[in-house]
Amino acid sequence: RAWRAVVITLLPESFPGILGQSLTGKALKDGIWQLDPIDLRPFGEGKHRNVDDTPAGGGAGMVLRPDVMGRAIEHAQTRAAPGAPLIYLSPRGKPFDQGRARALAKGPGATLICGRFEGLDQRVIDHYEIEEVSIGDYVLTGGELAAQVMLDAVVRLLPGVLGNEASTEEESFSEGLLEHPQYTRPADWQGHAIPDVLMSGHHGEIAKWRREMAEKLTKRRRPDLWEKKKS
Numbered sequence: 001r002a003w004r005a006v007v008i009t010l011l012p013e014s015f016p017g018i019l020g021q022s023l024t025g026k027a028l029k030d031g032i033w034q035l036d037p038i039d040l041r042p043f044g045e046g047k048h049r050n051v052d053d054t055p056a057g058g059g060a061g062m063v064l065r066p067d068v069m070g071r072a073i074e075h076a077q078t079r080a081a082p083g084a085p086l087i088y089l090s091p092r093g094k095p096f097d098q099g100r101a102r103a104l105a106k107g108p109g110a111t112l113i114c115g116r117f118e119g120l121d122q123r124v125i126d127h128y129e130i131e132e133v134s135i136g137d138y139v140l141t142g143g144e145l146a147a148q149v150m151l152d153a154v155v156r157l158l159p160g161v162l163g164n165e166a167s168t169e170e171e172s173f174s175e176g177l178l179e180h181p182q183y184t185r186p187a188d189w190q191g192h193a194i195p196d197v198l199m200s201g202h203h204g205e206i207a208k209w210r211r212e213m214a215e216k217l218t219k220r221r222r223p224d225l226w227e228k229k230k231s
């Protein structure tokens with residue numbers, strides 16, 4: 001069965017976006033995953049289908065109305081795969097990482113809510129027990145790019161999407177380490193040579209060198225990952 005993404009958004013035309021290209025696009029065409037963008041606008045209030053209002057207590061910006069979002073969520077749930085988690089992309093959320101991508105890829109799909117303006121009314125988050133997930137410590141104008149980042153990371157892990165299945169086992173984060181440096185032809189470029197060991201044909205030595213480089217890089221650039229790896 002296809003992995004199923006249902007996405008609630010005010011900008012449905014921004015999907016599939018870049019996910020329609022390259023490997024994720026081919027996987028979409030091949031039916032390995034499905035994408036169902038749901039436009040929030042028709043669930044809006046009144047003639048103008050308003051979806052937002054000013055923040056209670058004052059302050060800048062607008063907040064997405066809980067009644068409007070609630071109707072969209074009810075509808076989305078009729079389209080989602082049974083058991084798919086309900087996730088709101090939000091800078092306040094739990095950081096998204098490769099482990100979460102793997103867990104999601106093993107499941108039936110996900111329903112993703114893209115915020116705009118100042119985000120969702122807290123009551124709708126509480127009522128539906130929506131999980132908040134962040135793609136990093138910075139603020140985007142909307143959740144659409146964040147949803148696409150998450151979907152890209154998940155879809156490439158679905159069986160049959162990458163030509164070479166082994167490539168997800170050796171890349172960054174797969175063993176809690178950053179990946180070793182990569183090289184390709186020409187052997188000499190502007191006086192810079194490929195490290196001898198990689199040209200030696202000695203698989204054991206190559207594996208050892210790659211491991212050492214991965215560890216060195218992780219220690220230096222991501223002491224947080226290195227600490228986790230050791231414990």
Ligand code: SAM
Pocket residue numbers: 088089090091092113114115116117118119120133134135136137138139140141142143144146
């Ligand atoms: N007022 C919110 C706050 O300070 O936490 C920021 C709202 S942001 C301008 C609008 C929408 O963009 C959010 O509702 C969320 O869906 C999305 N967004 C922004 N940054 C994000 C991030 N780092 N990860 C995931 N989604 C993000």
